[in-house]
Amino acid sequence: MELDERKKKILKAVIANYLETGEPVGSRTISKYTDLDLSSATIRNEMADLEELGYIYSPHPSAGRVPTDKGYRFYVDNLMEEKEEIEEVKSTLLERVDRMELMLKQVAKVLAYNTNYATMVTAPNYRKTVKFIQLSQVDLDNLLAVIVVEGNIIKNQMIPVNVPLDNEDVLKFNILLNTFLQGAALEDINLEMIQAMKKQAGEYDVILEHIFQGIVEAIHEANELEIYTSGATNILKYPEIGDISKTSELLEAFENKNELTNLLEKTVNNDGEEGIQVYIGDETPVQNMKDCSLVTATYKMPEGATGTIGIIGPKRMDYKKVVSTLKNLTIELDDIFKKGKGVNTDGD
Amino acid sequence: MELDERKKKILKAVIANYLETGEPVGSRTISKYTDLDLSSATIRNEMADLEELGYIYSPHPSAGRVPTDKGYRFYVDNLMEEKEEIEEVKSTLLERVDRMELMLKQVAKVLAYNTNYATMVTAPNYRKTVKFIQLSQVDLDNLLAVIVVEGNIIKNQMIPVNVPLDNEDVLKFNILLNTFLQGAALEDINLEMIQAMKKQAGEYDVILEHIFQGIVEAIHEANELEIYTSGATNILKYPEIGDISKTSELLEAFENKNELTNLLEKTVNNDGEEGIQVYIGDETPVQNMKDCSLVTATYKMPEGATGTIGIIGPKRMDYKKVVSTLKNLTIELDDIFKKGKGVNTDGD
DNA sequence: ATTAGCACTCACCAACATCGAGTGCTAACC
DNA sequence: GGTTAGCACTCGATGTTGGTGAGTGCTAAT
Numbered sequence: 099m100e101l102d103e104r105k106k107k108i109l110k111a112v113i114a115n116y117l118e119t120g121e122p123v124g125s126r127t128i129s130k131y132t133d134l135d136l137s138s139a140t141i142r143n144e145m146a147d148l149e150e151l152g153y154i155y156s157p158h159p160s161a162g163r164v165p166t167d168k169g170y171r172f173y174v175d176n177l178m179e180e181k182e183e184i185e186e187v188k189s190t191l192l193e194r195v196d197r198m199e200l201m202l203k204q205v206a207k208v209l210a211y212n213t214n215y216a217t218m219v220t221a222p223n224y225r226k227t228v229k230f231i232q233l234s235q236v237d238l239d240n241l242l243a244v245i246v247v248e249g250n251i252i253k254n255q256m257i258p259v260n261v262p263l264d265n266e267d268v269l270k271f272n273i274l275l276n277t278f279l280q281g282a283a284l285e286d287i288n289l290e291m292i293q294a295m296k297k298q299a300g301e302y303d304v305i306l307e308h309i310f311q312g313i314v315e316a317i318h319e320a321n322e323l324e325i326y327t328s329g330a331t332n333i334l335k336y337p338e339i340g341d342i343s344k345t346s347e348l349l350e351a352f353e354n355k356n357e358l359t360n361l362l363e364k365t366v367n368n369d370g371e372e373g374i375q376v377y378i379g380d381e382t383p384v385q386n387m388k389d390c391s392l393v394t395a396t397y398k399m400p401e402g403a404t405g406t407i408g409i410i411g412p413k414r415m416d417y418k419k420v421v422s423t424l425k426n427l428t429i430e431l432d433d434i435f436k437k438g439k440g441v442n443t444d445g446d
Numbered sequence: 447m448e449l450d451e452r453k454k455k456i457l458k459a460v461i462a463n464y465l466e467t468g469e470p471v472g473s474r475t476i477s478k479y480t481d482l483d484l485s486s487a488t489i490r491n492e493m494a495d496l497e498e499l500g501y502i503y504s505p506h507p508s509a510g511r512v513p514t515d516k517g518y519r520f521y522v523d524n525l526m527e528e529k530e531e532i533e534e535v536k537s538t539l540l541e542r543v544d545r546m547e548l549m550l551k552q553v554a555k556v557l558a559y560n561t562n563y564a565t566m567v568t569a570p571n572y573r574k575t576v577k578f579i580q581l582s583q584v585d586l587d588n589l590l591a592v593i594v595v596e597g598n599i600i601k602n603q604m605i606p607v608n609v610p611l612d613n614e615d616v617l618k619f620n621i622l623l624n625t626f627l628q629g630a631a632l633e634d635i636n637l638e639m640i641q642a643m644k645k646q647a648g649e650y651d652v653i654l655e656h657i658f659q660g661i662v663e664a665i666h667e668a669n670e671l672e673i674y675t676s677g678a679t680n681i682l683k684y685p686e687i688g689d690i691s692k693t694s695e696l697l698e699a700f701e702n703k704n705e706l707t708n709l710l711e712k713t714v715n716n717d718g719e720e721g722i723q724v725y726i727g728d729e730t731p732v733q734n735m736k737d738c739s740l741v742t743a744t745y746k747m748p749e750g751a752t753g754t755i756g757i758i759g760p761k762r763m764d765y766k767k768v769v770s771t772l773k774n775l776t777i778e779l780d781d782i783f784k785k786g787k788g789v790n791t792d793g794d
Numbered sequence: 795a796t797t798a799g800c801a802c803t804c805a806c807c808a809a810c811a812t813c814g815a816g817t818g819c820t821a822a823c824c
Numbered sequence: 825g826g827t828t829a830g831c832a833c834t835c836g837a838t839g840t841t842g843g844t845g846a847g848t849g850c851t852a853a854t
Contacts, residue, residue, distance in 0.1 A: 124816050137828050142817070159834045160816045232582050236594055244592050244602070246584055252602040254592070256545075331701060334694040346682040353679065472847050485797050490848065508804045508847045 101151075101172075107134060108144050109153055110177045113165045117414050120338065122162035167379040170391070170413060174376045180422045198251070203326045205407070209427065210329025213420055215411035218358055221324040224249065224403030227283045228317065231275045233309070235268055241309065245316045249403070253316040257309050267302070271309060274298055279313070284321050287314060325359050327352060336412040339389050347386050352410070357384070362406045365394050374424055379413055391415050395424040397431040449499075449520075455482060456492050457501055458525040461513045465762050468686065470510035515727040518739070518761060522724045528770045546599070551674045553755070557775065558677025561768055563759035566706055569672040572751030574599065576627045576665065581620045581657070583611065589657065593664045597751070601664040605657050615650070619657060622646055627661070632669050635662060673703050673710070684760040687737050695734045700758070705732070710754045713742050722772055727761055739763050743772040745779040 101109065111132045115123040125141040134141075145163055148154050153169035156162065165173065202219045209217040230246040241257040278295050279287075292310065299306040330352045339345055351357055364383045365375060377383070377392040393409045407427065409420055449457065459480045463471040473489040482489075493511055496502050501517035504510065513521065550567045557565040578594040589605040626643050627635075640658065647654040678700050687693055699705055712731045713723060725731070725740040741757045755775065757768055 122816090126816080138816090139818095139828050139830095140826080143827090146818075156817080158816095158836065159818090160814085160836065162816065230582070230584050230590075232580065232590075232592070234578070234580050234592075236578050236598070240598070242578075242580075242592070242594060242600065244580070244582075244590070246590060250584070250588070250604060252590065252604075254600040254602065256598060256600075331694055331697045334690055334697070337690070342682055342685070346679055349679045349682070470847090474847080486847090487797050487799090487849095488795085491796090494849075504848080506804060506847095507802085507849090508845085510847065 101148075101153075104134065105144055105148060106177060107132060108141060109148055109165075109169065110173065112145070112148075112154055112163055113169060113173045113177070116165055117416060120414060122157055122164050124162035127162070165414075167381070167413070170378045170417075171381075174378070174417050174421075178418050178421070180418060180425070198249075199324070199326075202324075202405075203328070205427070205431070206326045206328035209407070209409065209423070210332060212423060213409060213411070213416075214329070214332050214335065215409050215415060215420070216327070216329045216332050216352060217410075218325055218327040218352075218362065218408045220326075220359065220362055220406045222249070222397075222399050222403035222405040223323055224399070224401060225283050226251065226317070226320055227281050228279045231272070231279055231313065233268055233272045233275065235263065235265070238262070241268070243309065243313050243316060245313060245320065247317065247320045251320050253320045255312045255316040257312040259305060259308065261305055263305075271299075271302075271306065274306070275309075275313065284314075284317050287317075323359050323363075325355050325362070327355075327358065333410070336414075338412050338414065344386070344389070348390070351384070351386055358408075361392075362394065362408055365392070365408070366396060366404075366406055374421055374428075376417065376421070389413065391417075393417070393420050393424060395428050397428040397435075399435045449496075449501075452482065453492055453496060454525060455480060456489060457496055457513075457517065458521065460493070460496075460502055460511055461517060461521045461525070464513055465764060468762060470505060470512050472510035475510070513762075515729070515761070518726045518765075519729075522726070522765050522769075526766050526769075528766060528773070546597070547672070547674075550672075550753075551676070553775070553779070554674045554676035557755070557757065557771070558680060561757060561759070561764075561771060562677070562680050562683065563757050563763060563768070564675070564677045564680050564700060565758075566673055566675040566700075566710065566756045568674075568707065568710055568754045570597070570745075570747050570751035570753040571671055572597065572747070572749060573631050574665070574668050575629050575631045579620070579623045579627060579661065581616055581623065583613070583616055586610070589616070591657065591661050591664060593661060593668065595665065595668045599668050601668045603660045603664040605660040607653060607656065609653060611653075619647075619650075619654065622654070623657075623661065632662075632665050635665075671707050671711075673707050675700060675703075675706065681758070686760050686762065692734070692737070696738070699732070699734055706756075709740075710742065710756050713740070713756070714744060714752075714754055722769055722776075724765065724769070737761065739765075741765070741768050741772060743776050745776040745783075747780075747783045 108128060111128050112123050115127060115131060125138040125145060128141045128145075129136055129138040145154065148169075149156070149163065152166055153172060154163040154165055157164060198221065202221055206217045206219045209219075226247040226249065228245060229248050229250075232244040232246075234242050234244075236242045236256070239258055239260070241259055241263075243255045243257055245253045245255070247253070274295060278291060282291075292307070295310065296303040296306060330349055333339060333345060333348055333352070339348065361382075361384050365377065374393065374395045377394070379391065380388055382388070382390065382392045387410065389412070390410050391413050393411075393415075395407045396404045397407065398404050407424060409415075409424070411420070456476060459476050460471050463475060463479060473486040473493060476489045476493075477484060477486040493502065496517075497504070497511065500514055501520060502511040502513055505512060546569065550569055554565045554567045557567075574595040574597065576593060577596050577598075580592040580594075582590050582592075584590045584604070587606055587608070589607055589611075591603045591605055593601045593603070595601070622643060626639060630639075640655070643658065644651040644654060678697055681687060681693060681696055681700070687696065709730075709732050713725065722741065722743045725742075727739065728736055730736070730738065730740045735758065737760070738758050739761045741759075741763075743755045744752045745755065746752050755772060757763075757772070759768070
């Protein structure tokens with residue numbers, strides 16, 4: 099059954115009011131709040147219908163109505179018109195950040211500050227090929243390998259060696275490593291390659307293997323999906339989320355980066371769509387977030403790499419604000435990356 | 447007024463019991479709990495004395511007694527004998543961690559897991575002199591500077607250059623930078639040095655200045671005191687700490703690394719003593735930790751560098767366990783560093 | 795000095811009454 | 825037919841009351 103115009107208006111009013119106050123909203127409030135000019139009795143009848151249809155429910159007979167997940171869903175899909183004003187705040191804060199990592203941290207922070215929800219941001223995910231390897235002798239017992247991967251993520255690895263090497267040896271290794279590894283991604287490295295390298299290394303094959311191991315480890319690290327979070331404590335501000343033990347669970351989950359990464363990856367893969375996704379209550383792919391909502395957005399780098407931004411808040415979060423903020427933010431990010439200026443994508 | 451032996455015994459029993467249960471403890475409990483063989487009435491008299499002296503108080507007339515800050519203090523200073531058994535758990539977990547950063551993170555984590563309190567660990571603080579600088583051309587527009595400082599902390603810095611440089615130029619810069627900066631610490635870099643370098647750079651003085659700036663920035667970063675935290679959510683487990691708003695404040699403070707660093711530095715400087723320090727309630731140097739206790743310990747590296755470990759918990763924390771855990775842990779850390787094996791002190 | 799005894803206090807809890815916001819339903823109204 | 829005034833009803837929230845029990849302080853006896 100389709101909702102008629104009036105029901106939509108009432109549903110919207112109920113939700114808007116509930117988002118604001120957090121209290122169940124009664125018929126009289128709606129009767130005054132809207133421009134419908136209907137008595138509370140009429141509203142009551144309509145609300146009874148809406149309840150029957152599953153959009154709202156009353157926690158107990160003498161309380162007002164509260165949106166159900168279905169209600170929120172309808173609101174987000176059909177009722178919510180987005181804010182037009184652009185949130186300027188963050189752009190000023192994003193000014194000078196010359197490293198990917200710092201910038202994403204900053205994004206998470208600013209977003210948490212602006213929205214009062216918990217936020218997380220993943221670094222862009224793309225095929226990370228080796229751009230450049232530099233091996234140098236730091237002291238008698240240690241080689242330092244510096245690996246620059248595409249996107250200028252830099253990883254360092256100390257490699258202990260027990261055989262004295264002279265400059266020339268190191269130079270040889272350097273050339274060898276670069277010839278084989280430049281342009282390669284993690285998944286390109288295979289046994290054959292190792293064999294070929296060892297062959298070329300001749301008597302140094304054992305050391306080379308050692309060094310190679312260190313480098314692979316570093317590449318591995320560069321491939322790990324970084325995730326930055328902020329505003330975890332904001333969760334405490336919304337008592338509806340549950341008692342202390344539930345909140346605590348949620349916070350712990352939020353501290354666990356692996357879990358979060360999975361979560362974000364799942365949401366993005368779930369529905370191949372890009373852009374902004376809203377997950378309400380049970381719709382979220384993680385158990386202990388049943389009483390929350392999750393809004394995700396993806397941003398793009400010109401090379402096609404994408405990253406995800408996520409916001410976790412109570413079900414009664416300000417969807418309008420969050421969605422429009424995210425929309426603007428992703429546009430801004432896309433922009434910054436497009437210009438390719440002001441941001442060096444180097445890790446540290 | 448000195449406490450006589452019996453009062454001490456009773457105070458100790460009260461505190462021990464309270465630490466265990468978290469409930470005010472009554473005279474009858476003590477009468478049974480101790481080997482004093484005294485009736486509850488006698489205990490009552492003694493407890494009244496202890497209350498007058500400020501070691502304990504009753505939250506209300508018909509409740510038992512609870513230790514005051516002064517009581518805890520006396521307990522920690524005079525009454526508490528430390529556990530003899532060594533906490534083996536963590537050592538097993540500290541096995542293979544080959545980077546300072548990861549290891550300290552691990553320490554914080556294990557400690558939080560073992561104690562159920564919030565923990566923080568600072569990296570050792572020492573004069574960080576430049577060991578080695580490596581400049582390389584990553585692509586047409588960027589130089590990569592790798593700076594290794596004493597203790598094998600490695601920092602990377604991308605330096606955009608708009609003038610094409612050939613290999614030889616880079617090599618020259620490398621030599622120049624290393625001659626001037628090797629062995630220097632941040633505070634050694636001064637205007638004179640810059641002038642001298644520029645002079646030697648000749649026509650390249652502008653680029654050099656640019657590069658130099660990038661390097662100084664990196665050295666700066668290496669000098670920043672890192673701090674790692676874990677178990678923040680443990681704070682939620684102790685409702686005595688206060689209502690949600692207080693807990694939330696505390697958690698936020700805990701998220702703010704700068705504040706924490708200050709805190710730890712303050713505690714260490716406060717009383718020049720090294721070793722283990724216990725701050726109870728008001729004694730902590732930070733306002734919003736009034737309802738908590740803080741235990742800090744310092745560990746040493748053979749070169750004299752020291753770092754700090756801190757544990758934040760409720761006032762009724764298990765001081766005995768915490769102190770002995772910290773004692774063992776610092777010994778273990780000192781040991782690991784002394785061996786100098788198993789740990790490469792490289793950042794990333 | 796110790797302790798048995800006792801009156802006293804007060805947090806905690808359950809039972810109960812009150813209040814009021816909000817409902818559903820019915821009947822009257824336009 | 826849709827709308828609304830009116831009313832009985834529900835039930836959470838709040839407040840009151842009384843009983844219970846843990847624990848105390850004091851006194852008098854040991």
